[in-house]
Amino acid sequence: MKPQPIELYIKSVEQLFNPLDHSPLPDRDLDEEAEQYIVGTARELDARRPLAIILRLPERAAKHRAARDVPDAVHHYFAYRSAQAARELRELFRIGRQSLGIGLCVLAVTVAVNRAVTHYLPSSAIGSLIAEGFFIVGWVANWRPLEIFLYDWWPIKRRRDLLARLAVASVELRFEAEEGAAATGEEAPVVPMKPLAP
Structure with a gap:
């Protein structure tokens, strides 16, 4: 069954996380607005189908050393929030x-x-x-x-179940070409990330 996408456009990896939380990944909290957007969008989607969180970033963000830790951080955060609700x-x-x-x-x-x-x-x-x-x-x-x-x-219970679904959702980081590169017709590379095992 094809996952239902939840797409976020962010300028940097840091924008996804709470600026007051300086814990190392994957223990950092998500930014409140990002969390509200992800949870609110997921609530509107079909509860019987899996979810996919797609993070679109500028190509330069691929160089950020924490980029590959983002999927684990997202899974860890929603698993923690689901446990809190439980x-x-x-x-x-x-x-x-x-x-x-x-x-x-x-x-x-x-x-x-x-x-x-x-x-x-x-x-x-x-x-x-x-x-x-x-x-x-x-x-x-x-x-x-x-x-x-x-x-x-x-x-x-509904919130706990929704957060549990987000905790196992697939997470992708899509690094998109800057405007100048996009004008040449270059396709942005996609970095697929595997979800944590349920």
Whole structure:
């Protein structure tokens, strides 16, 4: 199946990375705008097909000694971000389980209070108000865990899966001739880069 291309035009290898991060490749973070563009474009593409990240650079950038480390850096970065999202998801479920335990305890207490008030003050308006108030508190205490388990985890899972797809996407650096050379009809050399094994 043919990979879906995500193309970036950059002036230098350094432009792809966060200027505040001076770690050696492949441990450097991507530039925030570059990451947003890659992730945003990938989100719009077919999730069933593989991805290919194509970086177009001027021909002079081929001389940059870090050029051949760029694919590993891109894979490493998205693998790290996917692992981060996976940890975030696990943490959310842990909070959800704790919240559910607390919510069920609160619900049990409020149901018991509701029954007690209803039993001892069967025809009292104040008793009915107290009983209903406790019953509502019991259900409200379970709102957050229900929200977590029904809705909140889906976006994190989608982000984790998308970042995992980018972590194994093929990466190509295409060094294109400068304008003067392009006018002569010369074709820019392509340097294919293999993706990391999934």
